[in-house]
Amino acid sequence: YEYRCEYCKDRGGCNYTCLNTSFDLLDAQADGQLAGVITEPLFSAGGVIDLPEGWLQELKRRCEERGALLIVDEAQTGLAKLGSMWGFEHEGVVPDIFTISKHFGGGVSISATITTDEIEEKVSASGLVVGHSHSNDPLPCNAAIASIDIVLEEMLVDVSQRIGAYWREHMNRLAQKHHIIGDIRGRGLLQGIELVTDRVTRKPAFDEGRAIGRQCLEDGLILSVRRKGSVFRFVPPFTTTEAQLDEAADILDHAIASVA
8 A cells, every 4th residue: 555555655656556567467367358346445444545546546447448347345435434425436436336334224234236227237137146035124224224314314424524634633633743653544434543663664563553552442442453553443433522532532642652
């Protein structure tokens, strides 16, 4: 990813070398039609890795050149989580297929696959059956509809943007105070920081990160610690107040100071 990419981390941004190399290898080895490419609009579990500007557009273009479908996994990013209804909207890209789940049901398990009429008609004509015994249960279906209604009626896209901007201010402030914070990334209600022992070498602060995470937990702040301890993921709910964000930032500030 861009913060650690050997091709672009010191060159002012992504130059798509990784994308070029990936497709060169694919084209050289594949002996048939490429069916599709699956990606997230922001890699959450991998360490809150946001896609470089224009990267998703370039990926879409390369898929179209090869007659392949672009499939976007919005399980952790869709339904206003990133400050837009769908994560792919940030790039102005429309995927051929995208999937949603997790908070789609508001606590009730349900997922959905969204595509175009043209693709759906081809799937149906092929005889492929998609779905199982519980695919039409009324309870999860109604929960999903209610979830979408709440996202729209309570304007959760705006809420996500507001909470995200407020939290980013806290992270920018802490980064000025604590040099162990090497990178701040993410959008809306899905943000993260990467901890390093040195901002020049960018050596991951694995041990320090794990110690900071434990201290935060003892002080009442539950963090998602990724990448062996060097990345903290922040995913606050839509109902989070500014007072709660202030308290969370204070706990993190104290934990970093006590360890680093």
